[in-house]
Amino acid sequence: MKSDERVIYFYDLAVTARTEHANLPPVRSLLEVIAAERAAGRFRTAGDRAGNLWHFLGPIEFDEDNQTATILIRSSDKRSPEYGYSNVNDGTLRLLEKDNHEGGDAAAHLVVSLLPADPDTYIAVLEGVSGLSHRNVISLFNNLLTAFYANNPSHFTYPDPAGAKTRNGDIKRHEVKPKFKLIGHISDQLHQDIENGTIGDIELRNGRVNSTIGNDPFIRSKSFRLTLSVQADIPKANVLERLVTAIQSKHATYDRAKIHFVDQTGHPKTVEIDVTTGAVEQSYVQARRISAVFPPLRMTTDVILSRVSDPMKEMLIEYRG
Structure with missing residues (x-):
């Protein structure tokens, strides 16, 4: 992975639920839930049982004009080796030591269309980064949603498909707990x-x-x-x-x-x-390349970088048509 280029992959972000015939909320509603979880300090989930791999939800930005959302996702692996840099002139080596509670960090931008391409399906583009796959993204999102539903089981509801009513005569409503899937465009x-x-x-x-x-x-x-x-x-x-x-x-x-x-x-x-x-x-997965990124990119970031997210957004809007 070069410091001045990135490969961008095209996906469908699908909103799904186990319940058949449920009316599912728009993708924005789910993204607002995980954004609120982050604001409340619930922004990380474990990626393995040993506690070596962690996923972090970074900033989320909504673009009302272009109807997109940009999300930064990070992953930290405590099993990763310490980094080293060598001087190409004299061969000296500089090692960067890490503490026991630190891990090698990777960050990727995800840009999601807020306009559905198909029912409950939204085009998304993901920055290709070593050590952070689309499976990590979905694991993070769905684990945050699962934790939210545990305390808020009735946050999302839908009317009974057959029109059943309560004793008060109101349309009966059922709980639904939607999750995400990322499906690559072949x-x-x-x-x-x-x-x-x-x-x-x-x-x-x-x-x-x-x-x-x-x-x-x-x-x-x-x-x-x-x-x-x-x-x-x-x-x-x-x-x-x-x-x-x-x-x-x-x-x-x-x-x-x-x-x-x-x-x-x-x-x-x-x-x-x-x-x-x-x-x-x-x-x-279908992909395009961003080249000549300036200033050059570091291995990771904890903020959304417009020099990466803006070209990604342009790709998505063009692809969306």
Whole structure:
């Protein structure tokens, strides 16, 4: 990652809930909730059980004119090594020591459209930063929302779909606790690699199982897999969409999938797919590059940097149309 450029990835930020037929609040309402949590001092969540990885919610800025929100997300990993810088003229080394309660910090900007592209779905662009993925962002947001709902279960409600009423004659309302999902826009490169390459097997995996084998309490199942084959003569038009549709049809049983293929240059590759959402890993998410950033960027920041967020906002507005 160079100090004067960033890669920006395109996502759909979806507002979801377990309850079917619920009227979900707009994305702004959820962002205002986590912004209020930050203002109240509730701005961090643990990224692992050992307490080595932490995610922090930074500033949130709403742009009324352009109908966007800009959020800074940070991650700190206590397991990261100490940084060192060497003098290129004489070779001397300067090490930056960290305390026991400190971790290597990474920060990324996220810009979200406040105008829906589809029902309950909003375009978002995320700054690509090593050590901070879209999964970290969603983990932070949803953990903050979960903590909020624990104390405010009736903050979001929706009217009964069948029109049921209370004893007082009012329309009955139900609680709903919406969360977020980030789903990457599949890149043209993946379409080209799949359509012009050779498709191998597809592996579906369920890593959520945890049951004993043969009634032995010391031997437990960890996961199970299903392997799919793809006929060599499958029509290549929209083939990726067909594969993803087939994969998602198994979402009740499996959570992850891998498509093995040989690309058009003869290199074997694998792409991982989220079975529930159809999302792909970041290397195959649609992306654009910001170049010639000045002043150069540091490894991290605790404030929103307009020289990064403004070009991201322009990309989003152009993409949104």
